[in-house]
Amino acid sequence: MVLRWGVAGAGRISHDFVIAVQSAYPKDHKFVAVAARSEDGATTFAKDHGIPKAYGGYEKLAMDPDVDIVYVGNLNTQHFSTCKMMLEQGKHVLCEKPFTMNEKQTRKLIELAKSRKLFIMEAVWSRCFPVYHEAKRIMDSGEIGDVLFAAVHFGHALQHVERLTSVQMGGGAILDLGVYMLQFQQYVFRNLKPLHVAVNGHLNRAGTDESCGAVITYPDGKMAVVSTSARVALPNEGVIVGTKGTLKIPDFWCPTRLITPNGVKEYPLPRSEKPYLHHNSAGLCYQAEEARKSILSGQIECPHMTHAETIELARLMDLLRKEMGVTFPEDSQEF
Numbered sequence: 001m002v003l004r005w006g007v008a009g010a011g012r013i014s015h016d017f018v019i020a021v022q023s024a025y026p027k028d029h030k031f032v033a034v035a036a037r038s039e040d041g042a043t044t045f046a047k048d049h050g051i052p053k054a055y056g057g058y059e060k061l062a063m064d065p066d067v068d069i070v071y072v073g074n075l076n077t078q079h080f081s082t083c084k085m086m087l088e089q090g091k092h093v094l095c096e097k098p099f100t101m102n103e104k105q106t107r108k109l110i111e112l113a114k115s116r117k118l119f120i121m122e123a124v125w126s127r128c129f130p131v132y133h134e135a136k137r138i139m140d141s142g143e144i145g146d147v148l149f150a151a152v153h154f155g156h157a158l159q160h161v162e163r164l165t166s167v168q169m170g171g172g173a174i175l176d177l178g179v180y181m182l183q184f185q186q187y188v189f190r191n192l193k194p195l196h197v198a199v200n201g202h203l204n205r206a207g208t209d210e211s212c213g214a215v216i217t218y219p220d221g222k223m224a225v226v227s228t229s230a231r232v233a234l235p236n237e238g239v240i241v242g243t244k245g246t247l248k249i250p251d252f253w254c255p256t257r258l259i260t261p262n263g264v265k266e267y268p269l270p271r272s273e274k275p276y277l278h279h280n281s282a283g284l285c286y287q288a289e290e291a292r293k294s295i296l297s298g299q300i301e302c303p304h305m306t307h308a309e310t311i312e313l314a315r316l317m318d319l320l321r322k323e324m325g326v327t328f329p330e331d332s333q334e335f
């Protein structure tokens, strides 16, 4: 089955996503339309990427009968309304991280997708990398014993990026980068419920979080120590410690290497002729293929990033923000 994609938002990550998918899977995935707020923005993007249809306004994309699934790559604050619009017109959805602004919006979208029997997935691309599959296999096999500890410190100097600092644009380290550190520890302790979450960090002058750390405890002596900074680069290596050994994942959010007690395993990314804007963006293709496989087999969620996990991530991000005193207008919105 050829999956026919529409793209909502003609910005930076959409650019990388389209190149990654076109390069890796020229046959099984086709981009048939792109929509941006302005027709000019959509037309330029369509020309750059060889996409046949360009729409000014997301509504026209939602109405296009040739589109099976929409990749939502606009601002955090726009994810909820854009996904809702696409679902209401019968489209499957792959939505950039963070899925929405909070748990309330997240639950609403997932309920809607379920009621319409449509696929929806938060684009936590990390989960679809071969390194994550192999690390999971090793953890499940018992090779590193009982996994008791996970750590990651994820930071980039990003205070110059407006969408990261502005409250109106849904900024802050927690939503932009924290979502990755939280998904990492969630992946290590899959299906466990935290017992306690201790949180601390700093706000910037704009009033959004510029750094945040959390210690998360789980039953049976398991714990995660995670931190993020949107002000300074951090080691960005995921560490998983078991009673018999340790796994290390450099560039844990888009990894190509897994360091195991028995040696280093390498997973090179698919090649592309066109340049990317972000580190290892070629790996954005994996989530697209996972979406295709799920849709093909009639699933409305991806097994590597389930609806329950997306809801739990949103709950944790709400909790971290609450501890830090960061609120968004969306938090007091009723539907």
Ligand SMILES: NC(=O)C1=CN([C@@H]2O[C@H](COP(=O)(O)OP(=O)(O)OC[C@H]3O[C@@H](n4cnc5c(N)ncnc54)[C@H](OP(=O)(O)O)[C@@H]3O)[C@@H](O)[C@H]2O)C=CC1
Binding pocket: 008, 009, 010, 011, 012, 013, 014, 035, 036, 037, 038, 041, 073, 074, 075, 076, 096, 097, 098, 123, 125, 163, 176, 278
């Ligand atoms: N998975 C990953 O590796 C990455 C994911 N992301 C995620 O992707 C999303 C988009 O990020 P990114 O591509 O860097 O963002 P951009 O700044 O490139 O903006 C993306 C789109 O958002 C809309 N937009 C931008 N600024 C405004 C504004 N001031 N008012 C209204 N709409 C605006 C535009 O949509 P339009 O074209 O329709 O006008 C724009 O094309 C975010 O949710 C981010 O978290 C970002 C980077 C990497």
Ligand SMILES: O=C(O)[C@H](O)[C@H](O)[C@H](O)CO
Binding pocket: 156, 158, 161, 176, 177, 278
């Ligand atoms: O998902 C990402 O990688 C983040 O949005 C980054 O913070 C982004 O690249 C910043 O421009």
